[in-house]
Amino acid sequence: MSYKRVRVEDISKPARDLSPTPTGELKPLPSPFDKQDELPKRKELSEAAREKFECDLDGTVVLSHPKPESPEEERVLVEKFLSGLEKLFQAENNWTFLQPLLLSMDHCARCHTCSEACHIYEASGENPIYRPSYRSEVLRRLYKKYVKKGGGLLSDFRNGRIVLNWKTVIRLAELAYRCNLCRRCAQTCPIGVDNGLIAHEIRKLFSMEMSIMPKELHEQGSMQQMKVGSSTGMSALVVKDNIEFIDEDMTDLTGMEVKTPWDVEGADILLIHNAGEILAWPENPGAFGVIFEAAGLSWTLSSEIAGYDSINYGLFYDDAQFARVAIHHASAAKKLGVKKIVLGECGHAHKALTVIADRVLVGDLAVHRESALTTLEDIVMNNRIQCDPSRNDFPVTLHDPCNMVRNMGIVEPQRRVLRKICPQFREMTPHGVDNYCCGGGSGFAIMNGHNFSDWRYHISGRKKFEQILNAFRDELDPSIPKYVCAPCSNCKGQLRDLLDYYGVWEKNRILYGGLVELIVNCMEGVKPGFIEWEWH
Amino acid sequence: MSLDAVLILVTYACALVFVVSVITRFVKIARLPVHVRWELYPVAHEKGRAGYGGSRLEELDWWTRPIRKSLLGEMKVMIPEILFLAGVRHKNPSQWLRSFPFHFGLYLFIGTILLLLGGGLAGALGADFGASAGFFTGLIATLTPVFGFAGLGLGLIGSIALLMRRLGNVEYREYTSPADFFNLLFFVAAFGVALIAQAAGDADFARMRGFFAGLLTGGPHQAALGVTPLMAAAIILLTLLIAYIPLTHMSHFFTKYFMYHDIRWNDEPLIVGGRLEAKMMGVLGLKPTWAAPHIGADGTRTWVDVATTNPTDAPAVGKDAAE
Numbered sequence: 001m002s003y004k005r006v007r008v009e010d011i012s013k014p015a016r017d018l019s020p021t022p023t024g025e026l027k028p029l030p031s032p033f034d035k036q037d038e039l040p041k042r043k044e045l046s047e048a049a050r051e052k053f054e055c056d057l058d059g060t061v062v063l064s065h066p067k068p069e070s071p072e073e074e075r076v077l078v079e080k081f082l083s084g085l086e087k088l089f090q091a092e093n094n095w096t097f098l099q100p101l102l103l104s105m106d107h108c109a110r111c112h113t114c115s116e117a118c119h120i121y122e123a124s125g126e127n128p129i130y131r132p133s134y135r136s137e138v139l140r141r142l143y144k145k146y147v148k149k150g151g152g153l154l155s156d157f158r159n160g161r162i163v164l165n166w167k168t169v170i171r172l173a174e175l176a177y178r179c180n181l182c183r184r185c186a187q188t189c190p191i192g193v194d195n196g197l198i199a200h201e202i203r204k205l206f207s208m209e210m211s212i213m214p215k216e217l218h219e220q221g222s223m224q225q226m227k228v229g230s231s232t233g234m235s236a237l238v239v240k241d242n243i244e245f246i247d248e249d250m251t252d253l254t255g256m257e258v259k260t261p262w263d264v265e266g267a268d269i270l271l272i273h274n275a276g277e278i279l280a281w282p283e284n285p286g287a288f289g290v291i292f293e294a295a296g297l298s299w300t301l302s303s304e305i306a307g308y309d310s311i312n313y314g315l316f317y318d319d320a321q322f323a324r325v326a327i328h329h330a331s332a333a334k335k336l337g338v339k340k341i342v343l344g345e346c347g348h349a350h351k352a353l354t355v356i357a358d359r360v361l362v363g364d365l366a367v368h369r370e371s372a373l374t375t376l377e378d379i380v381m382n383n384r385i386q387c388d389p390s391r392n393d394f395p396v397t398l399h400d401p402c403n404m405v406r407n408m409g410i411v412e413p414q415r416r417v418l419r420k421i422c423p424q425f426r427e428m429t430p431h432g433v434d435n436y437c438c439g440g441g442s443g444f445a446i447m448n449g450h451n452f453s454d455w456r457y458h459i460s461g462r463k464k465f466e467q468i469l470n471a472f473r474d475e476l477d478p479s480i481p482k483y484v485c486a487p488c489s490n491c492k493g494q495l496r497d498l499l500d501y502y503g504v505w506e507k508n509r510i511l512y513g514g515l516v517e518l519i520v521n522c523m524e525g526v527k528p529g530f531i532e533w534e535w536h
Numbered sequence: 537m538s539l540d541a542v543l544i545l546v547t548y549a550c551a552l553v554f555v556v557s558v559i560t561r562f563v564k565i566a567r568l569p570v571h572v573r574w575e576l577y578p579v580a581h582e583k584g585r586a587g588y589g590g591s592r593l594e595e596l597d598w599w600t601r602p603i604r605k606s607l608l609g610e611m612k613v614m615i616p617e618i619l620f621l622a623g624v625r626h627k628n629p630s631q632w633l634r635s636f637p638f639h640f641g642l643y644l645f646i647g648t649i650l651l652l653l654g655g656g657l658a659g660a661l662g663a664d665f666g667a668s669a670g671f672f673t674g675l676i677a678t679l680t681p682v683f684g685f686a687g688l689g690l691g692l693i694g695s696i697a698l699l700m701r702r703l704g705n706v707e708y709r710e711y712t713s714p715a716d717f718f719n720l721l722f723f724v725a726a727f728g729v730a731l732i733a734q735a736a737g738d739a740d741f742a743r744m745r746g747f748f749a750g751l752l753t754g755g756p757h758q759a760a761l762g763v764t765p766l767m768a769a770a771i772i773l774l775t776l777l778i779a780y781i782p783l784t785h786m787s788h789f790f791t792k793y794f795m796y797h798d799i800r801w802n803d804e805p806l807i808v809g810g811r812l813e814a815k816m817m818g819v820l821g822l823k824p825t826w827a828a829p830h831i832g833a834d835g836t837r838t839w840v841d842v843a844t845t846n847p848t849d850a851p852a853v854g855k856d857a858a859e
């Protein structure tokens with residue numbers, strides 16, 4: 001390993017990049033991608049970007065925060081940060097996560113057990129600033145020095161040195177966006193310290209106190225969603241139009257009349273998709289329509305604000321935005337008087353509305369919420385539709401979205417379905433609650449500013465790419481079409497970009513897609529060949 | 537004041553500091569406001585599902601199904617975790633080689649204290665630990681030095697090994713504060729002195745048992761053989777160490793309970809009209825002061841107000857609104 005040593009306190013030092021990841025340090029990929037010089041070259045951060053924005057962390061940038069132009073601006077930045085830091089530890093401002101945060105602040109044994117668990121740290125060839133505990137330790141030292149009593153020299157003795165200046169502030173903000181919030185590290189911590197949570201809390205501090213957040217999550221994300229109805233920018237009118245087209249396509253493709261119901265009062269199920277599906281993978285909401293109609297379910301979509309878009313980016317950066325969107329979702333269901341919300345194939349939407357919002361949705365907002373994987377399992381396993389697995393006789397593997405699996409415990413329904421309908425199903429290693437993030441988690445899949453997408457392809461997505469190649473190790477020949485089932489919109493976004501970047505379709509014929517596509521592909525009474533391999 | 541009396545006083549004072557700081561911290565953590573769900577699977581009490589990390593959310597209409605919790609499931613995880621540090625053994629074996637002897641030594645040391653308390657009590661009541669000892673007193677007399685030497689020895693080996701790693705391995709050294717070095721040195725000193733003291737002057741722990749008898753009777757006991765000066769040093773170091781532990785991050789020995797039961801395994805769903813909902817109503821009434829304009833917090837609006845405001849159609853509230 002040839003990284004230069006970077007100590008926790010170095011975060012405040014003026015240096016061009018605190019710790020870049022040289023290509024030569026990246027963990028080698030399996031064959032046929034094992035020759036680094038044959039892989040696409042990483043884009044450098046432009047000098048123009050470096051001039052304008054504070055980018056001195058690792059050679060990429062998410063937040064594009066302008067450099068302070070005067071000592072006064074630097075001072076204000078530090079002051080605002082300190083004010084936010086205090087609020088992070090106050091019940092009135094952060095009751096949502098105060099207890100978990102305090103316990104994670106106070107009890108790390110610095111044993112480094114969590115380091116091995118992190119796909120980003122591993123893929124980078126162990127870049128010291130990607131160690132899960134690095135950013136946590138920065139926040140911990142700042143908290144103990146500036147928020148807890150007994151700061152000053154004693155704090156340096158007790159907790160280690162740290163200097164707070166504007167470099168520390170902006171680097172810490174950026175560093176919170178070098179973590180997928182997958183919580184794989186938290187799972188391995190013998191004490192229960194949660195470095196994913198700490199990254200999440202840092203993001204919140206910057207958003208909720210200083211308005212520093214990625215525009216993809218905020219302006220184009222939660223704000224747009226609450227303004228027009230969806231973070232895709234689709235209004236209710238546009239989404240209805242799009243679904244109508246999808247219905248027509250589905251009818252043609254399957255030979256089955258499909259008509260998606262809208263705003264049906266008293267339906268059993270309000271189905272909420274990640275609206276990105278409707279634009280990027282229309283076959284997914286289409287396949288839902290085919291299955292739900294064939295199974296004779298009483299279901300509807302909603303055209304209320306956010307009622308047709310399960311995205312809740314607040315989960316990744318801001319408690320207030322999170323709660324607002326969750327309330328919009330619950331209100332849409334309440335208005336229609338449905339028995340339950342069923343969440344389509346989107347991992348973060350699952351966790352957001354089912355688990356994290358659980359205690360926020362009180363009184364008549366406490367609408368029941370269920371995973372579509374469970375609904376689908378019931379349909380397939382109880383023969384509410386008839387399946388012919390021979391139509392799915394190609395190699396299939398399953399990606400476990402962290403939010404559904406590690407963070408919700410929804411592990412088996414999707415597997416039971418795949419075991420029944422895909423004769424060549426095989427697991428990745430490791431899988432289930434131990435699986436690795438796709439590298440697009442926590443909003444990264446939609447972040448492409450500057451050269452950040454290259455960071456996703458080469459670093460955060462590297463481990464998943466390795467897992468996929470290994471799952472199909474013996475069938476990588478392009479004459480064999482293969483399918484990665486990823487029942488999550490964000491994960492699919494990352495896989496689309498990742499597989500495309502490395503030219504995997506051309507070289508190895510690996511396609512990715514959801515679970516419902518595989519179900520419709522093998523449904524009896526439906527024209528064969530629902531999955532069009534050219535979808536790649 | 538005799539040396540024995542001083543030692544007894546120091547021991548009581550340190551025990552008091554230990555108990556008070558543990559209780560204070562415990563109460564402080566327990567009284568923190570209810571937080572949002574943040575469980576992490578596997579959740580050990582999920583009956584029939586913990587093995588693969590599943591949850592009740594896997595079931596159709598899960599809210600209509602009974603909650604199936606397994607205490608045995610929790611035990612199956614907690615016991616190997618506490619006793620043998622199963623997680624570290626699996627995920628970080630080289631650290632486990634150092635950490636396990638340290639922790640297991642501590643458990644045996646706690647066992648030794650319990651044996652000494654039992655023995656001291658029996659001694660104070662006039663029991664004999666010599667040639668005519670009964671079954672239980674005989675057992676205590678036999679086990680105390682076994683636990684004592686094994687505990688102090690393993691604790692010493694473990695703390696030296698941990699210290700060496702923190703000094704010798706740069707990745708660990710960079711994450712070690714001066715206080716962490718001090719803590720480990722404290723263990724090395726306390727265990728080291730105690731080991732020498734016991735080996736040199738009290739190999740059967742009879743004097744130490746006498747000291748505990750004195751502790752329990754509130755003064756030097758007639759049966760006490762008297763502590764050697766080295767033993768006195770060991771008692772002072774060990775009791776100070778015991779008082780010190782809950783004041784540091786090493787208090788994880790009990791805060792781990794919250795980490796697991798209140799966070800990782802806390803999957804309690806909200807039930808309308810239930811206890812949890814009542815607690816939630818309390819925190820939703822708190823008044824945030826976050827300064828970003830989109831939050832619209834000004835210290836007078838509650839979380840309910842903030843969460844039910846659509847920031848795209850409401851004017852910003854608070855100081856930023858004026859900017």
Ligand code: SF4
Pocket residue numbers: 107108109110111112113114115133188189190191192193194195
């Ligand atoms: S977070 Fe946990 S695993 Fe990581 S260094 Fe701290 S105590 Fe060890």
Ligand code: SF4
Pocket residue numbers: 117118119120121131132178179180181182183184185186195196197199
């Ligand atoms: S949460 Fe995931 S991405 Fe973040 S530090 Fe932990 S393992 Fe790495």
